[in-house]
Amino acid sequence: MIKNLLFLLVIGLISVSATSQTELPSQQFWNTLKAHCGKAYQGVLKQPKEDKAFGGKQLTMHVRSCSENEIRIPFFVGDDKSRTWILTINDGIISLKHDHRHEDGSEDEINFYGGTASNAGKANIQFFPADVHTQQMIPGAATNVWWITVDETSFTYNLRRLGTDRLFTVVMDLTNPIETPDAPWGWEE
Numbered sequence: 726m727i728k729n730l731l732f733l734l735v736i737g738l739i740s741v742s743a744t745s746q747t748e749l750p751s752q753q754f755w756n757t758l759k760a761h762c763g764k765a766y767q768g769v770l771k772q773p774k775e776d777k778a779f780g781g782k783q784l785t786m787h788v789r790s791c792s793e794n795e796i797r798i799p800f801f802v803g804d805d806k807s808r809t810w811i812l813t814i815n816d817g818i819i820s821l822k823h824d825h826r827h828e829d830g831s832e833d834e835i836n837f838y839g840g841t842a843s844n845a846g847k848a849n850i851q852f853f854p855a856d857v858h859t860q861q862m863i864p865g866a867a868t869n870v871w872w873i874t875v876d877e878t879s880f881t882y883n884l885r886r887l888g889t890d891r892l893f894t895v896v897m898d899l900t901n902p903i904e905t906p907d908a909p910w911g912w913e914e
Contacts, residue, residue: 749817753848755796757875758812762791765905766880768897778802779895786810786880786897787906797824799909800882800895806909807833810882812873817845821853821871830911838862840871850874875899 748756765787770779782803790797798810809824820841825833840853853871860867868887873880878900884893 749845750848751814751817751819751842751845751851754846754851754875755812755814755819757848758788758796758880759791761788761880761899762796763905764788764902766897766899766901767903768880768895771881771894771896772892776893784895784897785903785906786882789905789909789912799906799912801906801909806907809909811839818842819846819851819853821851821873824911826909826911828910832911835862838866840869849876 765785768784768786770776770784774780779802782805783801785801787799787801788796789799794814796812798812799806800808800810802808807826807828809826811822811824813820813822818841820839822837822839825836827833838855838859840856840859842851842853846852851873853873855866855869859869866886868889870885870887872883872885874883875881876899878898880897880899882895882897885891
């Protein structure tokens with residue numbers, strides 16, 4: 726009788742333990758972002774408002790390509806289709822890389838820079854401190870920290886260069902999908 730009770734108690738504890746385990750925050754973030762696959766959105770530049778390269782231009786993101794471990798998001802600035810954010814997830818840790826292309830599709834000299842989260846982050850925000858590759862390619866970017874937020878209404882892409890006044894923030898409106906744009910430079914349809 727006591728053996729049966731102990732057995733049931735152990736099984737009950739195992740069941741409670743198994744059901745109390747939840748998805749990692751990074752996986753929740755990933756799934757929220759992946760739910761937008763195939764959709765495109767417009768946004769605005771929040772910081773710096775006086776930016777010459779981005780200010781006053783139409784900003785468009787297209788969650789164009791999604792697989793189990795990679796999400797590619799082209800980011801267009803007016804007619805400039807040179808940028809794609811590449812997010813990858815491995816063992817619950819997300820990385821961000823920037824793919825820059827010329828109009829003919831060739832790689833820019835400064836390409837595939839970014840960083841990897843140091844932990845699973847939160848379900849609505851992930852931080853990406855600059856990695857060694859980025860530091861070697863762009864020494865001034867050694868203190869860069871990128872972060873992305875995503876929720877039901879918005880996606881933000883942010884950059885802060887620690888130790889400087891450099892701050893860059895784009896906010897995309899996820900409540901109003903737009904027509905999907907053409908492929909970014911260097912992509913084949």
